[in-house]
Amino acid sequence: MTFETVRLTVAQATIRFLVNQYVERDGVEQRFFAGTFGIFGHGNVAGLGQALLQNELDPEPDGGAMPYYMPRNEQGQVNAAAAFATAKNRLQTMVCTSSIGPGALNMVTGAAVATTNRVPVLLLPSDQFATRNPDPVLQQVENAQTLDTTVNDAFRPVSVFFDRINRPEQLLPSLMQAMRALIDPADTGAVTLAMPQDVQAEAFDFPVEMFNKRVWHVRRDPLEKAALKRAVELIKASKKPLAIAGGGVIYSEASEELRAFAAATGIPVSDTQAGKGAINHDHPQAVGGVGSTGADSANYLADEADLIIGIGTRYSDFTTASHTQFKNPDVKFVNINVKAFDAVKNGGEMLVADAREALVDLTEALEGFQVSDEYAERIAKEKAAWDKVTHDCYHSGHGPLPSQLEVFGALNEMMGDDDVVINAAGSMPGDLQALWQAKTPVQYHVEYAFSTMGYEIPAAMGVKMALPESEVVAIVGDGTYQMLPMEIATIVQEGLKVIFVLLQNHGYASIGGLSESRGSQRFGTRYRMGGGRPHNQEGEFIPVDLAANAESWGLNVLRVKTIEEFREAFREAENADRATMIYIETDLMGPNPPSISWWDVPVSEVSRIESTQKAYVEHVERKKDQRHYLK
Numbered sequence: 001m002t003f004e005t006v007r008l009t010v011a012q013a014t015i016r017f018l019v020n021q022y023v024e025r026d027g028v029e030q031r032f033f034a035g036t037f038g039i040f041g042h043g044n045v046a047g048l049g050q051a052l053l054q055n056e057l058d059p060e061p062d063g064g065a066m067p068y069y070m071p072r073n074e075q076g077q078v079n080a081a082a083a084f085a086t087a088k089n090r091l092q093t094m095v096c097t098s099s100i101g102p103g104a105l106n107m108v109t110g111a112a113v114a115t116t117n118r119v120p121v122l123l124l125p126s127d128q129f130a131t132r133n134p135d136p137v138l139q140q141v142e143n144a145q146t147l148d149t150t151v152n153d154a155f156r157p158v159s160v161f162f163d164r165i166n167r168p169e170q171l172l173p174s175l176m177q178a179m180r181a182l183i184d185p186a187d188t189g190a191v192t193l194a195m196p197q198d199v200q201a202e203a204f205d206f207p208v209e210m211f212n213k214r215v216w217h218v219r220r221d222p223l224e225k226a227a228l229k230r231a232v233e234l235i236k237a238s239k240k241p242l243a244i245a246g247g248g249v250i251y252s253e254a255s256e257e258l259r260a261f262a263a264a265t266g267i268p269v270s271d272t273q274a275g276k277g278a279i280n281h282d283h284p285q286a287v288g289g290v291g292s293t294g295a296d297s298a299n300y301l302a303d304e305a306d307l308i309i310g311i312g313t314r315y316s317d318f319t320t321a322s323h324t325q326f327k328n329p330d331v332k333f334v335n336i337n338v339k340a341f342d343a344v345k346n347g348g349e350m351l352v353a354d355a356r357e358a359l360v361d362l363t364e365a366l367e368g369f370q371v372s373d374e375y376a377e378r379i380a381k382e383k384a385a386w387d388k389v390t391h392d393c394y395h396s397g398h399g400p401l402p403s404q405l406e407v408f409g410a411l412n413e414m415m416g417d418d419d420v421v422i423n424a425a426g427s428m429p430g431d432l433q434a435l436w437q438a439k440t441p442v443q444y445h446v447e448y449a450f451s452t453m454g455y456e457i458p459a460a461m462g463v464k465m466a467l468p469e470s471e472v473v474a475i476v477g478d479g480t481y482q483m484l485p486m487e488i489a490t491i492v493q494e495g496l497k498v499i500f501v502l503l504q505n506h507g508y509a510s511i512g513g514l515s516e517s518r519g520s521q522r523f524g525t526r527y528r529m530g531g532g533r534p535h536n537q538e539g540e541f542i543p544v545d546l547a548a549n550a551e552s553w554g555l556n557v558l559r560v561k562t563i564e565e566f567r568e569a570f571r572e573a574e575n576a577d578r579a580t581m582i583y584i585e586t587d588l589m590g591p592n593p594p595s596i597s598w599w600d601v602p603v604s605e606v607s608r609i610e611s612t613q614k615a616y617v618e619h620v621e622r623k624k625d626q627r628h629y630l631k
C-alpha cells in the first residue's frame with residue numbers, strides 16, 4: 001500500500017508530532033505541550049536543537065510553535081516542568097531535552113519527582129550513537145559486560161514509560177505509547193524517550209498522517225455499581241468516618257463535589273500534602289492535615305475513626321504516621337482511586353474510579369445519611385481548637401529571631417485565594433501541612449512525594465508559566481537555596497515576576513531536629529565554620545551572603561528582620577515589576593506546631609553514645625503502635 005510521506009529527521013518528526021497533540025477533558029480542549037525546556041550539548045545540538053530552531057523560524061504546518069525556554073540545569077528544567085503540569089492539573093506539560101551523559105543523568109531526579117507525584121513530563125535525553133561507529137563517544141560510560149545498556153537505562157525505574165529510538169521506524173509507535181502514558185490519569189508520570197544522537201539527525205519518510213492533529217480524551221473512570229453498593233454499606237455502618245483528600249481530588253478537579261459530599265453527610269475531611277486546598281479550610285467539615293505532620297484536629301479523629309475514606313491518596317508514611325495514626329482496632333478503609341495500585345492499600349474496599357465521578361455517586365447514594373450529633377460536635381470542637389493553635393503559632397512574638405511560623409502566618413494572611421505558595425523540603429512542609437489554611441485548590445503547592453531540595457526555585461518558574469495571573473511565592477530554605485539556585489537566571493531571563501522568601505537559619509532545622517530527637521545530636525546539620533562536626537556545633541557562621549548572591553542573579557532583594565518588616569516587604573514585592581526575594585533570618589530551633597503524631601525513622605539498636613541509647617528506647621516504645629490494616 002502506498003501512502004503519502006514527508007521526509008524529516010527523527011528530531012523534526014518528534015517536534016512536529018508533539019505540537020499536534022491535544023487533550024480534552026469535560027469537553028475542554030487544549031494543546032498538551034506548552035513548550036520545550038532544553039540544554040544543548042553534542043548529543044542534541046544538531047538533532048533536537050535543529051528541529052526546535054526550524055520550528056521557531058518556520059512553525060510546523062497546522063500544529064504551530066513549540067516555544068523554547070533555556071534553563072540552567074537539567075534537574076531544574078524537569079522540576080519546572082513537573083510544577084507546571086501540577087499547576088495545570090496534569091492537562092498540559094512541557095518537553096525536556098538534554099544532551100547525553102551528565103546532562104541526561106541530571107534529569108533522573110526530576111523524573112522521579114514527576115513519577116512519585118504522578119504528574120506528566122516528557123523527557124528526551126540524548127543517547128550515545130545507535131550505530132556505535134565512533135564509540136566511545138565523549139560522555140559515554142562504557143560497560144564491559146554489555147554494549148546494550150547506556151546511562152539512560154537509569155531512567156527505567158523512575159519512568160512510567162521508557163523507550164530508546166534506535167531506528168526511525170520505532171518513533172511512531174513509541175510516541176503513541178508515550179502519549180498514552182502521559183495522559184492516563186492512573187499511569188502518568190515521567191515518560192522518557194532516549195534519543196541516540198545519530199538517529200535524531202537521520203532522515204526518514206514518515207507518514208503524513210502521523211502529524212495530523214490528534215485529540216486525546218482524558219477519561220474519567222466511572223464507579224462500578226457493585227463497588228458503590230459495598231462502599232455505601234460500609235459508610236452507613238460506620239460511627240466515626242473520616243475522609244482523607246489526596247492530590248487525586250485536585251487533579252480530578254473534584255473540590256465542589258468533595259464539599260458537597262462533606263456537607264451532605266457531615267463526614268469530616270482531612271487532607272494530605274498533595275490534597276490540601278481540595279476542601280477550603282473554613283468548610284465546617286474541613287479538619288486539616290492528617291498524619292505525622294498533620295493537625296491534631298484531624299489526628300485525634302484519625303486515632304478513633306472506624307472508617308477511613310481515602311480519596312485520591314497514595315497513603316504515604318506521612319499520611320498514615322508510618323502506620324500508627326489509625327488506632328481503632330476495627331478501622332476499615334474505603335479507597336477511591338483511579339489507580340488500583342493505590343486503592344488496594346491498607347486492605348481497603350477498592351473503588352477504582354475518578355474522584356469526581358465517585359463523589360457524585362456516593363453523595364447521591366448516601367442521601368439521608370448523617371454522622372451523629374455527638375460526632376458533629378466533636379468535629380466542630382477539634383476544628384475550633386486547632387484554629388486557635390494556628391492563630392497562636394502565627395502570632396507568637398517569638399524572639400530574638402522570629403520563628404518561621406510567624407512568616408507563614410503573615411503569608412497566609414496576605415496571599416490571595418488564587419496565589420500559590422510553593423515548598424518541598426526542610427522543616428517547612430511539615431509546618432505548612434499543620435497550619436496553612438488554604439482556601440482554594442491552587443493555593444498550596446508542596447511537593448512532598450519526593451520532597452526534593454532544589455525543587456522550589458524551578459517550581460516557581462513552572463507555576464508562574466502555568467498561572468501568569470497568580471502571585472507565585474516560593475518559600476526557600478537556605479539549604480535548598482544552596483542546592484539549586486540557578487534557575488533564578490532563567491526566571492530573570494524570562495521576566496517572570498515571582499516572589500521568593502528565603503528563610504536563613506544557617507542549617508537544617510528539619511534534619512537537625514530529627515537528628516536530635518533520634519539521638520544523633522544535630523550532627524552535620526549546621527552551616528558553621530568547621531562543618532558542624534560534634535565539637536564545632538557553635539562555630540562561626542560561614543561568611544556566605546545568600547541575599548547578595550540572589551542579587552547577583554538579578555533578583556530584587558529585600559532584607560528584613562522583623563515580621564512587621566516582612567509584611568511591608570511582601571507588599572513591596574507584590575507591587576514590584578520584577579522577581580523579588582525577601583530575605584529573613586529565622587530561628588533554627590523552631591518552634592514547630594504541637595503534634596501528637598509520629599514518624600518512623602530507625603534509630604541505631606546498639607551504640608556507645610547515651611543520646612542514641614535513649615532515643616532507641618523511645619523508638620521501640622513508639623513502634624509498638626505500628627500495625628497492619630487488614631480489616
Ligand SMILES: Cc1ncc(C[n+]2csc(CCOP(=O)(O)OP(=O)(O)O)c2C)c(N)n1
Binds near residue numbers: 426452480481507509
Ligand atoms: C536533594 C535532597 N537531599 C537531601 C534531602 C534530605 N533533607 C531534607 S530537609 C534537609 C535540609 C533542608 O535545609 P533547609 O532548606 O535549610 O531547610 P530547613 O531544614 O532549615 O527548614 C535535607 C538535607 C532532601 N530532602 N533532598
Ligand SMILES: [Mg+2]
Binds near residue numbers: 426477503504505507
Ligand atoms: Mg535551613
